[in-house]
Amino acid sequence: xxxxxxxxxxxxxxxxxxxxxxxxxxxxxxxxxxxxxxxxxxxxxxxxxx
Amino acid sequence: xxxxxxxxxxxxxxxxxxxxxxxxxxxxxxxxxxxxxxxxxxxxxxxxxxxxxxxxxxxxxxxxxxxxxxxxxxxxxxxxxxxxxxxxxxxxxxxxxxxxxxxxxxxxxxxxxxxxxxxxxxxxxxxxxxxxxxxxxxxxxxxxxxxxxxxxxxxxxxxxxxxxxxxxxxxxxxxxxxxxxxxxxxxxxxxxxxxxxxxxxxxxxxxxxxxxxxxxxxx
Numbered sequence: 001x002x003x004x005x006x007x008x009x010x011x012x013x014x015x016x017x018x019x020x021x022x023x024x025x026x027x028x029x030x031x032x033x034x035x036x037x038x039x040x041x042x043x044x045x046x047x048x049x050x
Numbered sequence: 051x052x053x054x055x056x057x058x059x060x061x062x063x064x065x066x067x068x069x070x071x072x073x074x075x076x077x078x079x080x081x082x083x084x085x086x087x088x089x090x091x092x093x094x095x096x097x098x099x100x101x102x103x104x105x106x107x108x109x110x111x112x113x114x115x116x117x118x119x120x121x122x123x124x125x126x127x128x129x130x131x132x133x134x135x136x137x138x139x140x141x142x143x144x145x146x147x148x149x150x151x152x153x154x155x156x157x158x159x160x161x162x163x164x165x166x167x168x169x170x171x172x173x174x175x176x177x178x179x180x181x182x183x184x185x186x187x188x189x190x191x192x193x194x195x196x197x198x199x200x201x202x203x204x205x206x207x208x209x210x211x212x213x214x215x216x217x218x219x220x221x222x223x224x225x226x227x228x229x230x231x232x233x234x235x236x237x238x239x240x241x242x243x244x245x246x247x248x249x250x251x252x253x254x255x256x257x258x259x260x261x262x263x264x265x266x267x268x269x
Contacts, residue, residue, distance in 0.1 A: 002083070002084055003149070004084045007149050008073070008088055010145050012072075012073065014138070014141055015095065015142065016069075019243060023247070026251060029254055030250075033258055034257070036261055
């Protein structure tokens with residue numbers, strides 16, 4: 001297997017992982033904010049993908 | 051399903067389609083070989099990073115003109131997503147540079163000026179955390195958001211001003227048919243993802259500001 005595929009795989013993998021990480025972080029903060037404002041997770045439910 | 055949710059799913063579908071096309075369907079480049087497939091991620095992410103910083107610039111102007119906190123929150127949200135884009139651009143660039151140039155890093159003008167965006171916009175976010183007064187915070191941030199944007203055209207023009215290791219910009223004009231289209235697909239996919247994350251981050255920032263203004267709970 002061409003060793004370039006390691007770099008290609010890492011590039012695409014890191015891109016997907018970064019997007020997922022940011023989305024999950026956003027979702028966690030939305031839940032915390034919703035809980036603090038007494039809306040009990042409304043923000044998280046309206047979130048969409050992730 | 052609301053419009054924002056739909057935008058999120060469409061962006062994910064486009065990024066997934068771009069990944070499949072870039073990894074498995076399009077032929078490898080005649081000169082660079084398989085590693086050129088990183089172009090379909092690196093270049094669109096870099097464009098979207100610049101777009102995000104342009105949004106920070108625009109929202110900062112709007113805040114300074116109208117003094118509405120909405121523009122400040124939109125600027126800060128774009129800066130956060132743009133910062134992630136800048137880091138991702140550098141990481142993808144280094145993963146492409148290692149097999150192509152034989153090195154992980156070079157003090158090349160394009161790479162160095164892009165790297166400078168990270169402390170600049172991280173600084174923008176740090177400054178925001180230094181004031182508890184939302185109006186003062188917004189004012190400071192808007193001024194920095196304006197000044198910081200000077201770096202973005204420098205990044206773009208660096209490959210023309212100081213011809214060095216990094217190649218001139220790739221664009222649909224500089225690339226043959228299907229490769230150019232693939233670049234455009236990547237741009238729309240990541241621009242959609244940016245818009246989705248930006249607006250969702252803005253909604254969160256608005257809730258957090260509401261909580262901040264309402265003060266700590268009694269008892």
